[in-house]
Amino acid sequence: MREEEKFKIPIGPQHPALKEPENFSLALKGEKIMGVEIRLGYNHRGIEKAAEARTYVQDVYLLERVCGICSHAHSTCFVQAVEEIAGAQVPKRALYIRTLIAELERIHSHLLWLGVAGHEIGFDTLLMYTWRDREIVMDILALLTGNRVNYGINTLGGVRRDINKEEIETINNGVDILEERTKYYIEVATQETTIIKRLSGVGILSREDALELDAVGPTARASGVKRDIRHDDPYAAYAEIDFNVITDDHSDVYGRTVVRVKELMEAYKIVRQCLKDMPDGPITVKVPRKIPVGEAISRYEAPRGEDVHFVKSNGTEYPERVKVRAPTLANLRAVKHMLKDRFLADMPIVVAAIDPCFSCTDRLISVENNGSRDKQFLTWEALRNYSIEWHRDKGIDFTELNKNFRKRLGSI
């Protein structure tokens, strides 16, 4: 086809429908995508250079901020490399806590993805449901670490916070609820006609292509590639944990959805095992400020796939080189392939299906009433009631409607 017959549209870096700055340049013929060019780098913050000018301890916090969603992935991946060079024997309890936080992070990330995927195909009810449920795991993370994202739980040689019996009970209760809800999502994903029809055959990546293009994470696993760092190159406590690597042969966006919802079930299983088998003992071991000369490479199965950190040390308290390769970068080449010869309308969900890393730093602040007189404090329930009353005053009342819905929804 001649060049002038193609119609080129740029999407991004600033675009109302794009949640992070990237530029996709699509060459179209009619509605069909004939060629894709991706321009990255709008979010490049020079973190690798900045890491060289900071101490190892400062870098734990800097690298945690590579990503707002899989922050624990990056900080763990980094500390593992440094600990390997320093020859630190991290206590087992710390490894279990890292694994626990890692799986809770995967749960929050996959639920977030499920919501985004629902939103991208116009199924916003799914977004509302999953993001509501995601609050349960966000609250657990906030309880354990003090933060909803950027947990700051890792330190060189272990973790910074221990976990107590009450917290274990809270997690178990939360996971029980989430497991019930996830069973329902599995039903939705595998039986709901809208989802199946909209996602099947979209964003196809064959097993051969996934291997050739070096796809990682759920994107690769949904094309039947059994690639999971937790299983292949175990770190933290994964070598002692019994879990299944979920794969699927649909090789499309539908397959990626199935893999993620089933991985949620595995994550609950891992969380329970961590809580049950967590040994007693110290949670940290001292690591010297100056790290001896050496190099190490660490891998981590982040919610989006393989995360890689390479660290080279020079005997000082500053690293010589820190190299980070986040999973999205590895999967973008596959996106290019998935979009080619497909329809423009499929683009949002195909891009969303690799779960590109969006910043997620929203947080609900809970303030304790310290006796201040001029401020009013509301509990969540009181705020909800206030909202209902406020709307009722304006003549909007959902009471009857809600009653009817509850009857119809039954146990859901």
Place this chain on the structure above:
Amino acid sequence: MTQEENLKQALVGKFGYLDGKINITRERRIFLEVEYQNFANVFEYIVNQLNFHHLCTITGLDEAEKLSFIYHLSLESGVLLNLKTGVPKQAPVIKSVIKYFPGAEIYERELVDLFGAKVEGLPEGNRYPLTDDWPKNEYPLRKDWKAKGK
């Protein structure tokens, strides 16, 4: 014998000059360094004969007189082989590996932008990750490069 030892023996058996240059730092981690003139042969052997079919990434390093590159290659079984090579900083020319790994394109573009490597065989395309108006001959990850304050 462990899997790592087997791989080491296979490499030394094929390329005698690698004797003493292969370091198994721990389970599933192999580090080795080759002169750039031997790189293509060793790389080809590792990918095609030893079946390292996954390229995790390429790390660039500024080591005073030379620019070094580490190709992090992985087996499905989790063994990670780190193949290091280097070229003089004055003429930092390397050949692209996209014929083995199409996904390597973005990693090589990063070496071009951040280290000033010249990668032969890299197709035309958008640069990554620096801006289009980034000044020439400024390579941020080289050690002598300092961020300019306002």
